[in-house]
Amino acid sequence: MRTLIFTGIALLGISMASAQSAEDRGMQIAKAADKADQGFKSSIVNLKMTLKNKNGQKSERLLITRTLEQTEDGDKSLIVFNSPKDVKGTSTLTFTHKIGSDDQWLFLPSIKRVKRISSNNKSGPFVGSEFAYEDLSSQEVEKYSYKFLEEKGELLLVEQDPVDPKSGYTRRIVTYNKNKQYRIEKVEFYDRKNSLLKTLTYSNYKLYKGKFWRALSLNMVNHQSNKETLLKFSEYNFEADLAEEDFTQVALKRAGQ
Amino acid sequence: MKINIIILLLGSFTTLYAQNKESKKLNHDFELELEGEYRYFYDNALFENQKDHFPSFAVRPEYKVEWNKGYESINFKGFFRLDVDDKRTHWDIRELYYQKAKNNWEFNLGVKKVYWGVAESNHLVDIINQTDAVETFDGEEKLGQPMAQFTWITEKLGTFDFFYLPYHRKRTFSGEKGRLRFSSVIDKDDLSYESGAKEWRQDIAFRWKHYFDIFDIGLSHFYGTGREPLFTFDATGNINAFYPIINQSGIDIQITHNAFLWKLESIYRNADAQDFIALVAGLEYTFSNIDRNGLDIGVLGEYLYDERNEFALNALQNDLFLGSRIAFNDTKDTSILIGGITDLESSSTIFSLEASRRFGNSWTAEVEARVFNNINRNEPILSNFREDSFFRISISKYF
Numbered sequence: 001m002r003t004l005i006f007t008g009i010a011l012l013g014i015s016m017a018s019a020q021s022a023e024d025r026g027m028q029i030a031k032a033a034d035k036a037d038q039g040f041k042s043s044i045v046n047l048k049m050t051l052k053n054k055n056g057q058k059s060e061r062l063l064i065t066r067t068l069e070q071t072e073d074g075d076k077s078l079i080v081f082n083s084p085k086d087v088k089g090t091s092t093l094t095f096t097h098k099i100g101s102d103d104q105w106l107f108l109p110s111i112k113r114v115k116r117i118s119s120n121n122k123s124g125p126f127v128g129s130e131f132a133y134e135d136l137s138s139q140e141v142e143k144y145s146y147k148f149l150e151e152k153g154e155l156l157l158v159e160q161d162p163v164d165p166k167s168g169y170t171r172r173i174v175t176y177n178k179n180k181q182y183r184i185e186k187v188e189f190y191d192r193k194n195s196l197l198k199t200l201t202y203s204n205y206k207l208y209k210g211k212f213w214r215a216l217s218l219n220m221v222n223h224q225s226n227k228e229t230l231l232k233f234s235e236y237n238f239e240a241d242l243a244e245e246d247f248t249q250v251a252l253k254r255a256g257q
Numbered sequence: 258m259k260i261n262i263i264i265l266l267l268g269s270f271t272t273l274y275a276q277n278k279e280s281k282k283l284n285h286d287f288e289l290e291l292e293g294e295y296r297y298f299y300d301n302a303l304f305e306n307q308k309d310h311f312p313s314f315a316v317r318p319e320y321k322v323e324w325n326k327g328y329e330s331i332n333f334k335g336f337f338r339l340d341v342d343d344k345r346t347h348w349d350i351r352e353l354y355y356q357k358a359k360n361n362w363e364f365n366l367g368v369k370k371v372y373w374g375v376a377e378s379n380h381l382v383d384i385i386n387q388t389d390a391v392e393t394f395d396g397e398e399k400l401g402q403p404m405a406q407f408t409w410i411t412e413k414l415g416t417f418d419f420f421y422l423p424y425h426r427k428r429t430f431s432g433e434k435g436r437l438r439f440s441s442v443i444d445k446d447d448l449s450y451e452s453g454a455k456e457w458r459q460d461i462a463f464r465w466k467h468y469f470d471i472f473d474i475g476l477s478h479f480y481g482t483g484r485e486p487l488f489t490f491d492a493t494g495n496i497n498a499f500y501p502i503i504n505q506s507g508i509d510i511q512i513t514h515n516a517f518l519w520k521l522e523s524i525y526r527n528a529d530a531q532d533f534i535a536l537v538a539g540l541e542y543t544f545s546n547i548d549r550n551g552l553d554i555g556v557l558g559e560y561l562y563d564e565r566n567e568f569a570l571n572a573l574q575n576d577l578f579l580g581s582r583i584a585f586n587d588t589k590d591t592s593i594l595i596g597g598i599t600d601l602e603s604s605s606t607i608f609s610l611e612a613s614r615r616f617g618n619s620w621t622a623e624v625e626a627r628v629f630n631n632i633n634r635n636e637p638i639l640s641n642f643r644e645d646s647f648f649r650i651s652i653s654k655y656f
Binding site for chain 2: 004051053059060083084085086087089101111112113114115116117118121123124125127128169191234241243244245246249250251254255257
């Protein structure tokens with residue numbers, strides 16, 4: 001306990017000593033990362049999701065994700081499942097909002113139904129994977145409060161506390177790389193009891209258009225269940241020139257038909 | 258007649274296809290589902306010659322070719338089932354259509370399936386496709402509908418859909434050996450049309466769909482030969498049935514507020530022989546990720562009203578539906594839907610259970626049960642099904 005208090009005082013001292021508060025610096029880094037990614041307009045990427053349980057048994061899902069950048073509000077995305085075959089064509093259309101709940105529609109190809117669904121379930125797993133819905137939704141600056149933790153060479157560690165009380169996390173510790181356009185190298189997730197739940201590692205980074213870093217491998221390890229989910233991305237397509245019309249309920253049906 | 262339409266459509270496809278030869282990459286995709294099914298009706302049959310055991314087999318091939326970056330495509334979905342009931346042995350072209358999308362419009366030509374509506378226990382607004390009545394009890398399986406569909410999408414005013422429906426398809430009813438039928442077997446060819454043009458009456462439909470914040474709203478109108486036959490009973494109890502020309506206006510609204518989905522669907526149908534309103538209103542609430550392991554439990558409640566009273570074909574005149582949807586969100590996509598629909602004026606209740614999960618990467622299994630309980634013998638339609646409680650198990654393999 002005593003060491004903890006001493007460390008606490010010591011950390012307080014460091015942050016007080018700097019000209020800027022830890023909160024401001026944390027926010028500044030998040031904004032810098034957000035700004036570095038501005039201007040990609042739209043992208044299409046194929047994704048292979050490999051789910052591994054604690055016994056090492058694997059199952060796979062294939063998806064296509066289309067994203068449309070928005071400046072005033074959160075991005076729009078359209079995700080289509082191609083595998084397993086019994087859910088082929090199942091698709092979601094999401095309009096993320098910087099403030100408030102996202103708008104989300106689900107397309108069920110067997111009965112051709114488009115259903116508006118609640119985006120309330122942030123903490124639930126996405127298709128049985130170790131990624132929660134909130135891990136995969138558009139990362140908007142407004143969704144967290146920030147605290148800069150430390151600098152390790154080119155790496156900057158920032159604590160992010162979700163604003164939404166429905167989040168499954170108390171905090172995330174995000175590692176940014178300041179020499180690589182503030183790209184994210186690692187995220188550690190702490191559950192509601194504040195114990196380490198998951199670690200997400202970004203690797204296989206590729207630079208597109210000399211400006212946009214995209215990790216082609218994301219590995220999420222759940223430390224409590226010992227399950228893992230690996231995302232492998234194909235080459236990103238930034239040339240598709242997608243428009244608003246590609247992110248409508250009509251486009252959702254078309255993508256999943 | 259079915260064959261004629263297909264040839265006609267195939268003809269127009271090949272022309273369109275040839276014109277687009279120069280556009281770049283063609284993407285082909287072929288899928289096949291084989292399904293084995295067993296239905297067991299555990300009560301003694303009410304009518305002569307009805308069987309108890311129904312082993313069955315179904316094939317569902319799918320083919321899609323797309324080009325022009327996916328903005329143009331030809332889509333095909335076929336269906337064939339072999340069953341003990343010779344009327345349930347049937348094939349269909351569920352879909353075979355050409356599609357072109359450009360900027361804010363989309364055009365579809367061919368045989369297609371379109372779904373409208375928001376409710377779970379009854380699908381009132383959904384009228385474009387005929388129900389494949391021998392395929393499932395819940396009426397969610399549909400026959401392919403020949404159409405030309407034009408969709409115009411606007412950002413501010415919503416989406417406008419225009420349908421031209423040149424051909425009507427009749428509903429098929431169970432054969433002599435089949436369950437879920439009336440005392441006399443109805444042959445679909447015995448049903449007549451109000452329209453002199455019969456199945457070739459040229460029908461039209463329109464739908465407007467938009468959303469504002471948490472509100473999703475649809476307004477629709479259909480003018481043409483109805484999908485539901487109109488049943489009239491003479492003094493001796495004989496059934497006379499025909500397809501009337503109807504005007505049907507529909508509204509569907511969903512409010513998505515936090516974990517609540519509030520739903521309303523209502524129709525007003527007008528024909529020379531009938532004039533009624535029907536509605537279904539209710540809510541769905543989901544307790545999500547209850548066990549921190551992905552378990553979602555949804556509760557559903559819907560009230561159903563139909564002005565037609567006992568003569569509503571689906572027997573949902575003043576009923577209450579309560580149900581629960583349980584999704585495990587596991588790697589096998591295990592899910593269960595249980596529910597009961599009860600008549601508020603009599604004892605009649607139908608319980609149902611549907612469960613499904615995946616095995617391996619390309620197999621799925623489904624279990625279904627429908628239990629008819631205390632069915633009031635005075636209900637002219639539902640009372641025929643009172644001994645038709647059943648279990649169904651099906652296993653599918655995907656290629």
